[in-house]
Each structure stands twice: as structure tokens, then as C-alpha cells.
Amino acid sequence: MATTAAPGSHMAAIKPSISSSRRTYMSCTANFGANSEVAVSKGLRSSSHISSRQPFFPSIQSGPAKSVKVITRAMSAAAENTPLPGLPIDLRGKRAFIAGVADDNGYGWAIAKQLAAAGAEILLGTWVPALNIFESSLRRGKFDESRILPDGSLMEITKVYPLDAVFDNPDDVPEDIKSNKRYLGSSKWTVKEVAESVKEDFGSIDILVHSLANGPEVVKPLMETSRYGYLAAISASSYSFISLLQHFAPIMNPGGASISLTYIASERIIPGYGGGMSSAKAALESDTRVLAFEAGRKHRLRVNTISAGPLRSRAAKAIGFIDMMIDYSSANAPLPKELSAEEVGNVAAFLASPLASAITGSVVYVDNGLNAMGVGVDSPIFENLELPKEA
Numbered sequence: 001m002a003t004t005a006a007p008g009s010h011m012a013a014i015k016p017s018i019s020s021s022r023r024t025y026m027s028c029t030a031n032f033g034a035n036s037e038v039a040v041s042k043g044l045r046s047s048s049h050i051s052s053r054q055p056f057f058p059s060i061q062s063g064p065a066k067s068v069k070v071i072t073r074a075m076s077a078a079a080e081n082t083p084l085p086g087l088p089i090d091l092r093g094k095r096a097f098i099a100g101v102a103d104d105n106g107y108g109w110a111i112a113k114q115l116a117a118a119g120a121e122i123l124l125g126t127w128v129p130a131l132n133i134f135e136s137s138l139r140r141g142k143f144d145e146s147r148i149l150p151d152g153s154l155m156e157i158t159k160v161y162p163l164d165a166v167f168d169n170p171d172d173v174p175e176d177i178k179s180n181k182r183y184l185g186s187s188k189w190t191v192k193e194v195a196e197s198v199k200e201d202f203g204s205i206d207i208l209v210h211s212l213a214n215g216p217e218v219v220k221p222l223m224e225t226s227r228y229g230y231l232a233a234i235s236a237s238s239y240s241f242i243s244l245l246q247h248f249a250p251i252m253n254p255g256g257a258s259i260s261l262t263y264i265a266s267e268r269i270i271p272g273y274g275g276g277m278s279s280a281k282a283a284l285e286s287d288t289r290v291l292a293f294e295a296g297r298k299h300r301l302r303v304n305t306i307s308a309g310p311l312r313s314r315a316a317k318a319i320g321f322i323d324m325m326i327d328y329s330s331a332n333a334p335l336p337k338e339l340s341a342e343e344v345g346n347v348a349a350f351l352a353s354p355l356a357s358a359i360t361g362s363v364v365y366v367d368n369g370l371n372a373m374g375v376g377v378d379s380p381i382f383e384n385l386e387l388p389k390e391a
Contacts, residue, residue, distance in 0.1 A: 054344050061211035089353045092119030096207035099163055099244055102130035105147040107344050108211030111168045115346030125163035128189050129182035162189040165212055165240035195247035204251050207352045210244055211261035213237040217275035218319055237280035244289055254300040257352045262305045272321055285363050292361030298324055302360035304351050309339040309367030331378040334369035377383035
């Protein structure tokens, strides 16, 4: 999953033993392989000290992180504390809440990592049934390698909250969920309760990230999808964004930003992406425009969504043909390469920053340009076509 480093950025080899002045733990969903090279915005900053608050798992000391072959240094002069030329993405003093993270293998994790690299303090919302496994993995240092930031320090989080964004408040939770053993031991995990807990713990946030999607019947064609499956996909994948913004907007500082993740199936036919998930993504994009108006006028917040290309994440494997989608994209996109999760994280960091202060209500495509294509050029019908080639 190799990509070319951005012009002007500096490459730095990470040595096997990496220490950090603050060891905190974090999660979301993205995989940065040991042999990957990823392009990172030159202005991204890594934060070694974000908040004076006690970090998550403060008593746990993780072992040395495994070495990574090559990563991109986010800021060429960071170690020397010299002024950064150009337009830096500087999120120091900002606090982000990222909803929908349960491992280190997806876009949510990548976004959190890039926000942290730019200096933001990270709060996390993790699905309740996945919380114990997630926390256990953090304690064991399972995610240490993928927590490495561009400057060699480890990504930090301040707190992880249990969250199930399908339920707005405690009255919405049915008895069978309340008594489910996977929910026992956790409390205050509905959207309203989590927002209240964040307000009590921190007062306010600046960045809200929605990295949530679920369709119980995603492998079924739309014509075979049940009403339950369709509405469940809408509830978990699109209404959850409305609910999060509804409850978090009052505690977001003016000038703040909200970001969600969508997919090209919202506007193009992607056979096999069923169960109402294409409808949910279309709703999410429509809601992004309306919410941008409402949240912008009432709270001075910006609302955007990123239409990301296919990624080999654990969640994406549920549709059953993600590898073929990645191969198709590499063969047909204007940029014939595999998309990295970190490239999506870079764009999220930009959208959350003051550099994007006039961007709202937008669908931003981060897919190597695949959305612009009207036909797949790898079709046998084009076998005699002279395609543009890299010089």
C-alpha cells in the first residue's frame, strides 16, 4: 500500500525503541503496515503535551514500539522548534471527539492519528460491545506500532467513552439491550449521556468526527432487503450523525468542525453494496448540506463529509469483495495506486483546521479521483485503447 511522499516533506526512519513523555492510549480504525510509505501534510504537527488532564490508562506502561520502516515526518523543523514555513495545519488547543472506533484498522483511526499529529487532544467513543476487547488490546500494547506519530512519539488519547449511537437517550434502550451481557458493566453510553459526560469532564470540544456505519443486511440486494434491515442501516449510518451533532453542537466552540465519512455508492451503482447502505450514504450527504446551514447559522459550526475510496479495513470486509474493489480502483482511477487511510486522515485534519474556515456543506472526494470516471478502463472493450502512461 505504497504511495509517494508529498513534495517538500521529509522522510525519517523510526528506530526500534521509541519513548514518549506521555503514554496514553487510543483507537479508531486504520492499518499502517510496516512497509508502507504515506504522504502526510507538511504542516501536521505532533503533540507531545496536549492537556494537563490525566491520560487514559495512566498507570500502564507500554513496551517499546516495534520499528516502522519509513514514515513521513509531519514537520521538518519540529524538533528544532523553529517557525514552520507555509501554511501549517495547527490544531493545538483543540479537542476532538471521534465516534465509532474499535480497532486500529480503518479511517476513524487514521483521522484520529492525523488530528493528534496536528496537535489536537483526542477523545474517543467506542461501541459498547467492543469496548472490553478494545481496552484490553490497548493495555497489551497491541496498537503501539500503529500509534506512532510522524515525529516518532506515540499517539495519545485522553479518554475513551462507551457509546452506542443507535440510541439517543436511556428511554430509547429496549430491555433486551439493557440486560444483554455485552452491555453489562457499562453506563451512560447513549448519545445524550455521552455528550453530557464530555461536557462534565471537559466543558467543550472543537471537532466532532462521525466514523459510524452498519447495515445488518449489507450483503443483500436492495430488492431483497427487509424494512428492518433498511431502517437499521439508516439509523446506524446516517441518523446517528444527526443525533451526534444535535447533542454535541451545544458544547462545541464557535468555529468548530464536524466531519463524517461517506462512499460513492450514494450516487453511483455499486453492485453488492446493499441492505440500504447506499441509501444511508445518500441520506448522510443530503443531511450534511442541511446540517451545514442549520449548525452554521445557530452555532457557527462547519459540517462536511469525506467520500473515501475503498480501504481494506475489518468493517469493509463485511461486504465480501473489498479486495476486488481496491483492485478495480487501482486499475481505473486517474491516480493508479492504492489509497491509504492516512491520506483520508490528512484531509480530515485540513477540514478541521482554520485553513478550511470557508468550507462547509461539502462532499470532499478522497479516492484517487475514481469518482470522476464514467467507465472502467480495464474492460476488455478498451483493450486496444492507448491509455495515458506515467512518463
